[in-house]
Amino acid sequence: xxxxxxxxxxxxxxxxxVFNIIxxxxxxxxxxxxxxxxxHLSVEFTGGTLIxxxxxxxxELEPIRQALAADGYTDMLVxxxxxxxxxxxxxxNRDNVDSKSIADNVVATLGRLGTSAxxxxxxxxxxxxxxxxxxxxxxxALLLVIFGIVIYLALRFEWRLGxxxxxxxxxxxxxxxxxxxxxxxxxxxxxxxxTLAVLxxxxxxxxxxxxxxxxxxxxKRGLSTLQVVDHAITSTISRxxxxxxxxxxxxxxxxxxxxxxxFYFALALTIGICFGIYSSVLVASPxxxxxxxxxxxxxxxxKEKQEAVV
Amino acid sequence: xxxxxxxKNLLIGLILLWGVLYTLPNFYGEVPAxxxxxxxxxxxxxxxxxxGQVEEALRSAGIGHTGFFSDANSLRFRFAGTEDQIRxxxxxxxxxxxxxxxxxxxxxxxxxxxxxxxxxxxxxxxxYLGLDLRGGVHFLLQVDMPGxxxxxxxxxxxxxxxxxxxRSVRHAGITREGNTVxxxxxxxxxxxxxxxxxxxxxxxxxxxxxxxxxxxLKLVATLTAQAQQTMRDFAIKQNITTLHNRINELGxxxxxxxxxxxxxxxxxxxxxxxxxxxxxxxxxxxxxxxRMVDDTPGALEAALAGNVPFGTELYTERGxxxxxxxxxxxxxxxxxxxxxxxxxxxTNEPAxxxxxxxxxARIFRDVTRENVGKRMAILLIEKGKGxxxxxxxxxxxxxxGRVQISGRMTTTEANDVALLLxxxxxxxxxxxxxxxxxxxxxxxDNIAKGFHSTLWGFVAIAAFMCxxxxxxxxxxxxxxxxxxxxxxxxxxLLQATLTLPGIAAMALTLGMAIDANVLINERIREELRNGAxxxxxxxxxxERAWGTILDSNVTSLIAGIALLVFGSGPVRGFAVVHCxxxxxxxxxxxxxxxxxxxxxxGRRRKIESVSIGQIWKPDNQ
Numbered sequence: 056x057x058x059x060x061x062x063x064x065x066x067x068x069x070x071x072x073v074f075n076i077i078x079x080x081x082x083x084x085x086x087x088x089x090x091x092x093x094x095h096l097s098v099e100f101t102g103g104t105l106i107x108x109x110x111x112x113x114x115e116l117e118p119i120r121q122a123l124a125a126d127g128y129t130d131m132l133v134x135x136x137x138x139x140x141x142x143x144x145x146x147x148n149r150d151n152v153d154s155k156s157i158a159d160n161v162v163a164t165l166g167r168l169g170t171s172a173x174x175x176x177x178x179x180x181x182x183x184x185x186x187x188x189x190x191x192x193x194x195x196a197l198l199l200v201i202f203g204i205v206i207y208l209a210l211r212f213e214w215r216l217g218x219x220x221x222x223x224x225x226x227x228x229x230x231x232x233x234x235x236x237x238x239x240x241x242x243x244x245x246x247x248x249x250t251l252a253v254l255x256x257x258x259x260x261x262x263x264x265x266x267x268x269x270x271x272x273x274x275k276r277g278l279s280t281l282q283v284v285d286h287a288i289t290s291t292i293s294r295x296x297x298x299x300x301x302x303x304x305x306x307x308x309x310x311x312x313x314x315x316x317x318f319y320f321a322l323a324l325t326i327g328i329c330f331g332i333y334s335s336v337l338v339a340s341p342x343x344x345x346x347x348x349x350x351x352x353x354x355x356x357x358k359e360k361q362e363a364v365v
Numbered sequence: 366x367x368x369x370x371x372x373k374n375l376l377i378g379l380i381l382l383w384g385v386l387y388t389l390p391n392f393y394g395e396v397p398a399x400x401x402x403x404x405x406x407x408x409x410x411x412x413x414x415x416x417g418q419v420e421e422a423l424r425s426a427g428i429g430h431t432g433f434f435s436d437a438n439s440l441r442f443r444f445a446g447t448e449d450q451i452r453x454x455x456x457x458x459x460x461x462x463x464x465x466x467x468x469x470x471x472x473x474x475x476x477x478x479x480x481x482x483x484x485x486x487x488x489x490x491x492x493y494l495g496l497d498l499r500g501g502v503h504f505l506l507q508v509d510m511p512g513x514x515x516x517x518x519x520x521x522x523x524x525x526x527x528x529x530x531x532r533s534v535r536h537a538g539i540t541r542e543g544n545t546v547x548x549x550x551x552x553x554x555x556x557x558x559x560x561x562x563x564x565x566x567x568x569x570x571x572x573x574x575x576x577x578x579x580x581x582l583k584l585v586a587t588l589t590a591q592a593q594q595t596m597r598d599f600a601i602k603q604n605i606t607t608l609h610n611r612i613n614e615l616g617x618x619x620x621x622x623x624x625x626x627x628x629x630x631x632x633x634x635x636x637x638x639x640x641x642x643x644x645x646x647x648x649x650x651x652x653x654x655x656r657m658v659d660d661t662p663g664a665l666e667a668a669l670a671g672n673v674p675f676g677t678e679l680y681t682e683r684g685x686x687x688x689x690x691x692x693x694x695x696x697x698x699x700x701x702x703x704x705x706x707x708x709x710x711x712t713n714e715p716a717x718x719x720x721x722x723x724x725x726a727r728i729f730r731d732v733t734r735e736n737v738g739k740r741m742a743i744l745l746i747e748k749g750k751g752x753x754x755x756x757x758x759x760x761x762x763x764x765x766g767r768v769q770i771s772g773r774m775t776t777t778e779a780n781d782v783a784l785l786l787x788x789x790x791x792x793x794x795x796x797x798x799x800x801x802x803x804x805x806x807x808x809x810d811n812i813a814k815g816f817h818s819t820l821w822g823f824v825a826i827a828a829f830m831c832x833x834x835x836x837x838x839x840x841x842x843x844x845x846x847x848x849x850x851x852x853x854x855x856x857x858l859l860q861a862t863l864t865l866p867g868i869a870a871m872a873l874t875l876g877m878a879i880d881a882n883v884l885i886n887e888r889i890r891e892e893l894r895n896g897a898x899x900x901x902x903x904x905x906x907x908e909r910a911w912g913t914i915l916d917s918n919v920t921s922l923i924a925g926i927a928l929l930v931f932g933s934g935p936v937r938g939f940a941v942v943h944c945x946x947x948x949x950x951x952x953x954x955x956x957x958x959x960x961x962x963x964x965x966x967g968r969r970r971k972i973e974s975v976s977i978g979q980i981w982k983p984d985n986q
C-alpha cells in the first residue's frame with residue numbers, strides 16, 4: 056500500500072502568501088476570542104473548591120443549586136460531569152470561610168436534599184496563593200521551551216530556522232488557547248501540559264522538513280531556495296501525514312475512552328496536531344525563506360569534507 | 366552490513382529481559398496485608414524479634430500468612446484473604462498492645478503487591494500509583510513563617526526579662542513591637558549593662574539604640590538574618606516531624622510527607638477514606654501556651670467595653686465566662702514531653718496529664734510559687750485563634766513538671782487534646798492551601814480509562830503499521846511494545862508516582878514514538894524507489910533517519926524538561942513519564958527494531974525483496 060503517489064514536487068511555496076494570510080487570520084481570531092471571552096480557568100488556577108459527587112440515579116441539578124444558594128453560597132457552578140448521575144460543583148474561594156468545612160457542609164446539604172445521599176468522588180480545594188504561582192510557573196515553562204528550542208535549532212541548523220519554527224508553533228499555541236476561549240472549555244493544568252507537549256511535538260515537523268532542506272541543499276545543485284523547500288516538503292509529506300495520523304489515533308482513543316478528565320487534554324492535543332501539521336510545514340518554511348535562508352548557510356566547505364568521510 | 370555484533374544483540378536482549386522483569390510485578394495485583402509500626406518515637410521496630418513474636422501469635426491462632434516483609438520502620442504480613450487479614454489484625458493487636466489505652470505499636474490494614482517474593486527481593490515493585498488512581502487524600506500545607514517569627518520573638522522577650530532580672534538590670538519594660546523586641550531604660554548606664562548582658566548570652570540578636578527622649582532610652586533587638594534562617598529551617602523540620610507523629614496515630618499505610626519549596630509541606634495519605642478525621646488531625650495546627658490571667662479589678666469590665674488594657678488579650682474560657690489573659694507567655698508547647706488522657710483523681714472528670722521537660726518544670730515551679738492564689742490560663746492556639754482550655758486557680762507550688770489540665774472536657778475531647786499535644790506542638794502554625802480527595806471508585810475508574818485509552822490507541826497504531834508497512838510494520842509494532850515495556854519497567858524501578866496525566870503521557874509518548882519508525886520505514890522505501898539494493902536501502906534508511914529522529918526527540922525533550930522543572934502536581938506527573946518515554950522510545954525504535962530487521966534480513970548476503978509494503982515508482986523516472 057502506498058498512499059502518496061507524487062510525481063513531481065508540489066509547488067507549496069507558490070501559495071506561501073495564501074497560507075500565511077490564513078494563518079494570520081486564524082491567529083487574529085484566536086487573539087480576539089482570548090481578549091473578549093477569556094479562558095475558562097479551572098479551580099487549579101483560580102482557587103476555590105471543586106466537589107464531584109455520584110448519585111445512584113440521574114440527578115436533578117436545579118434543586119442542588121437552590122439548596123446551595125439557600126446555604127448562602129454564591130457564584131457556584133453546578134453541572135453534570137461525564138454522565139447524568141455524576142455532578143460537579145464548583146465554588147469560589149471566599150474570605151473568612153474555613154476551607155475545610157466547605158466540602159463537608161456541601162455534602163451534608165446534598166445528603167439532606169434527596170432520597171439517597173450521594174457518594175463523594177473527589178474534592179479539590181485550592182487556596183488563592185497557589186493559583187498565581189501556577190500561572191507564573193506556566194509562563195516560565197513556556198519561555199524555557201521557546202528559548203531552549205530556538206537555541207537548539209540555531210546550533211543544529213541555523214538561527215533563521217529556529218526563529219521561523221518557534222513563530223509558527225507559538226501561533227499553534229495561541230490558536231489552541233483561542234479554541235478554549237471560544238467554546239469556553241475548561242483550561243486546566245492538564246491542558247497546559249498538553250499545549251506545551253504539542254509545542255515540542257510540532258516542532259518535530261519543522262525539524263524533519265528543515266533536515267531535508269539541509270540535505271537537499273548539500274546534495275542537489277542548481278535548485279533555487281524555493282524549489283529546495285518544495286522538494287523537502289514533498290518528500291517528507293507522506294511521513295508527516297502518517298506520523299500525525301498515528302499520533303492522532305492514540306489521541307482519539309483518549310478522547311473516546313479517557314473519560315471527562317482526559318477529554319480536554321486530548322482535545323487540546325487534537326487541535327494542536329491538526330494545526331501543527333499545517334503551520335510547522337506550510338508556515339515555518341516560508342517564514343524561514345523570508346528571513347533570508349539560503350544555500351550558503353548550509354553548504355560550508357568544512358562540513359562537506361566531513362560528509363565525504365562519512 | 367545489516368548485522369549487529371554479538372555483544373550488541375546480547376545487550377539489547379538483556380535490557381529487554383530487565384524490562385520484562387521489572388514490569389512483571391504490575392500484573393500480580395494486590396493482596397490484603399497487616400502493617401505493624403511503632404507508635405512511640407523511643408520504640409524501634411526490631412524485625413527479627415518482633416516478627417518472631419507476631420509469627421508465633423499467628424501460628425497459635427491458626428492463621429497462616431503468605432509473606433513477611435520488613436523495612437526500617439515497619440513490618441508487613443500478607444494474607445490470603447480479607448477475612449484472615451481482619452482476624453490477624455486483632456490477634457496482632459492483642460499480642461503487641463496488652464494495654465489498649467497506651468499502645469506501643471500501630472497495627473493497620475494495608476494492601477501489598479501480590480508479586481512473588483523473589484521479585485520483591487530484587488526490588489522489582491509495581492508502579493507507585495498516585496492518589497488519583499488509588500484514592501486518598503492530598504494536602505498542601507503552608508507554614509506560617511511570620512507567625513513562627515512572632516512566636517520566637519515573644520519567647521525571646523520572656524527570656525530577656527528573666528535575663529535582666531537575673532543580672533539585676535533595671536529596665537522600664539520589655540515588649541515585642543512588630544518584628545523587634547524593644548527594651549526601655551531610664552538611663553544610658555543601665556542600657557549599656559543590659560546590652561553587655563545580652564551580647565554575652567546570645568549571638569542571635571542584633572542590638573541598636575533608639576532614643577525617643579532623655580529619659581526614654583530604648584534598645585531595639587532584632588533577630589539576625591542567620592538566626593531567622595535557622596529558625597525557618599527548624600520550624601519546617603519540626604512541623605514535618607510533628608505531622609509524621611500525628612499521621613502515625615492515624616495508622617496510614619504509606620504516608621508521604623515532604624517539604625516543597627521553602628515553606629510548604631505536602632502530605633499524601635493513600636487509601637485514607639475518613640477524610641474528615643485526617644483533616645481534623647492535620648488541620649488542627651494547635652499549639653499550647655501557658656499564660657497568666659489578669660484579675661486586676663475593673664480590667665475585665667473595661668475590656669468587655671472595648672477598651673482592652675495594654676499587654677493583655679480578651680479570651681473566652683471553653684464553655685465559660687470571658688477572661689483577660691496577659692500577652693506574656695509563661696510556657697509554650699515546646700517544653701512539653703508527654704500528654705496523656707485520663708481522669709482527675711478527685712473529681713473523676715476527664716483530664717489531660719502533661720509532663721514538662723526540666724527547663725519547663727523549673728519555669729512552671731517558679732511561676733506557680735510566685736503566683737499562688739492567682740489564676741493561670743492554658744491556651745490552645747489554632748490558626749491564630751486562641752482558646753482557653755481551662756483557667757485554674759494556682760493553689761500551691763507545682764514542682765516535678767507534672768501538670769494536669771481538667772475541667773469542662775468530654776472524654777473524647779481529652780483524648781483529642783492529648784493526641785494533639787503529645788504529637789508534639791508545631792513550631793509554626795500551618796494552613797491547608799490545597800486539598801485533593803479522591804474516592805476509591807474514582808481511582809479505579811481512572812485506571813480503567815487510562816488503560817483502555819492506551820490499549821486501543823496502541824492496537825489501532827499497530828494494526829495500521831502492520832497493514833501499511835507489512836513485515837516492517839510488524840517489527841515497528843514490536844518495537845513500540847518494547848517501548849511500553851521498558852517505560853513501565855523504568856517507572857516501576859524508579860518508583861515514580863504514576864498519575865492519570867502520567868498514563869495520558871504514556872499514551873501520547875507511544876503515539877509520538879511511532880514517528881521514529883515511520884521516518885525509518887519511509888526512508889527505506891525512498892531508497893528502494895531510488896534504486897538501491899534491499900540491503901543497502903535498509904542500512905541507509907536507518908542511518909539517514911537517525912539524525913532526524915535525534916533532532917525531533919531533543920526538541921520534544923526540551924518541552925518535557927521545561928514541564929518537569931516548572932510543573933507541579935499533575936503537570937509533573939505528566940512530564941516525568943513524557944521525558945522517560947522519549948528516552949525509551951529512542952532505544953526501542955532504533956536499536957530494537959534494527960536488531961529484529963537484522964535477524965530477518967541480515968543473515969543472507971543477498972536478498973531479492975523487502976517486505977515493506979508496496980513501493981510505488983513514478984513512471985517518468
